[in-house]
Amino acid sequence: MKIKLKNLNNGIFYIAYFFFLLYAFFGTIDIFRAQLKTLTNISILMIALSFFLQLKKYNAKEIFILLLLLTISVIYILKTDNFLLLKLILIIIVSKDIEFDKRVSFDMILRIAFLIVMVFLYNFGIAEDVTALFNGKIRHSLGFSNPNVLGMHIYILCIDFLYLKRNALKFSSILFCILLFSLSNYYSRSRTVFIVLIFVIIMFLIYKYKEKFFEIRIIKSLIINSPIILSIIVLITYNLYINNYFIGILANKVLSGRLFNISFFSTNYQISLFGNNIAIANKSLDTAVAYALYAFGVLGVLLYIVGFKMLLKKLYDIKNYPLLIITFAFIIYGLSEKLWLFADCNIFITALSLLIFKDNDLFSEDKKGAYYERKINKYNSTCL
Numbered sequence: 001m002k003i004k005l006k007n008l009n010n011g012i013f014y015i016a017y018f019f020f021l022l023y024a025f026f027g028t029i030d031i032f033r034a035q036l037k038t039l040t041n042i043s044i045l046m047i048a049l050s051f052f053l054q055l056k057k058y059n060a061k062e063i064f065i066l067l068l069l070l071t072i073s074v075i076y077i078l079k080t081d082n083f084l085l086l087k088l089i090l091i092i093i094v095s096k097d098i099e100f101d102k103r104v105s106f107d108m109i110l111r112i113a114f115l116i117v118m119v120f121l122y123n124f125g126i127a128e129d130v131t132a133l134f135n136g137k138i139r140h141s142l143g144f145s146n147p148n149v150l151g152m153h154i155y156i157l158c159i160d161f162l163y164l165k166r167n168a169l170k171f172s173s174i175l176f177c178i179l180l181f182s183l184s185n186y187y188s189r190s191r192t193v194f195i196v197l198i199f200v201i202i203m204f205l206i207y208k209y210k211e212k213f214f215e216i217r218i219i220k221s222l223i224i225n226s227p228i229i230l231s232i233i234v235l236i237t238y239n240l241y242i243n244n245y246f247i248g249i250l251a252n253k254v255l256s257g258r259l260f261n262i263s264f265f266s267t268n269y270q271i272s273l274f275g276n277n278i279a280i281a282n283k284s285l286d287t288a289v290a291y292a293l294y295a296f297g298v299l300g301v302l303l304y305i306v307g308f309k310m311l312l313k314k315l316y317d318i319k320n321y322p323l324l325i326i327t328f329a330f331i332i333y334g335l336s337e338k339l340w341l342f343a344d345c346n347i348f349i350t351a352l353s354l355l356i357f358k359d360n361d362l363f364s365e366d367k368k369g370a371y372y373e374r375k376i377n378k379y380n381s382t383c384l
Helices: 002-028 030-053 060-080 082-092 100-123 147-164 171-189 191-209 212-213 217-224 226-242 247-255 259-267 288-318 321-333 348-355 365-383
Strands: 131-134 138-139
Touching: 002 030, 002 082, 002 100, 030 082, 060 212, 060 288, 060 348, 082 131, 082 259, 082 348, 100 131, 100 171, 100 348, 138 147, 138 171, 147 171, 147 321, 171 191, 171 288, 191 212, 191 321, 212 217, 217 226, 217 288, 226 247, 226 288, 226 321, 247 259, 259 288, 288 321, 288 348, 321 348
Parallel strands: none
Antiparallel strands: 131 138
16 A cells, blocks of 8 residues: 555656646746646645645654645745745655656656747747847747746756766766757857856866865855855845945846846835735846745745755755755856746756655665765764
8 A cells, every 4th residue: 555655646746747847838828828727736736635645654843844834835825826835845745755866857858848849839839939139139938938938948958967967977968968058048048047057067077077176165165055145145236236336237237137126126015024926016036035035025035045055055964966066056046047946947946855854865776875875984983
């Protein structure tokens, strides 16, 4: 019976994530929106039912954390009509028994298939090409809601590929990612995500040839505290911008007006414990920490900063440097984009399961042995 329940749980993960990502890709297309929204809602109900049917598989601490987060997510839905946290917690729940490599492999397969379908829909005029002008050049979305969303999906596809190749990283793998994103960038011209991808590639090369780099004290401190550091940078540059200092105005220009957008929400919305329904503003708030503040309130900012700091520390503890690099890069990416926070878009966000579940579910069996061997050696050295 336990095996059957585990298989049921795993099956629900694949079905739910399929519909989540399907909605993320095609939910903005008018003729598909209602049907895909319904399928997503059905997936949410399936996961919730699966969780309550299998409460015995979780220990008391896990149940407490999950129920607390689910309660907070319901409050957010009632107060702000925002389902982000609920979807994130639910997809984490059903991913508990899925090895992380399998999650990423599934995401990569779906993402390739959905990108091909989107190009097909775009070429047949079903998906609208949303364009924008930047520095005299037209940016294209190729069917997505805006060009940056196209860039983000290609970026996540690239890091799917890099993560799966992390233990046998070759120049051909890196070249493939650069060529793939360059093709996408020809249409989307997503500068920030291209810079972040290059940063990830450089960090992966450092991991391959000089892994001890990540244990340098100042590097380790910067990475673990990056959610706090970058949030402070956003606060400082925002204050410089609203006070008309040159650096602030320059930062706003570099960030394509994102500090101006923050000032709009600062003017029109109050900072509260549980945030606001900012969707009705019909204006974008892309900076991740600012989005957390105005959409989810003070509690949301604390969840964002403390949660990702704890995750980065945990990844250091288990020596998963590839996932550490990717998570760190997402925090940097958060200066100009928030969509990576959505479980609909980003399988890597399920790494937060490390902070909830007792078992280390990120490694395939061959990696678990090395992990536990390190733990045993550390314990023995301490005893000696």
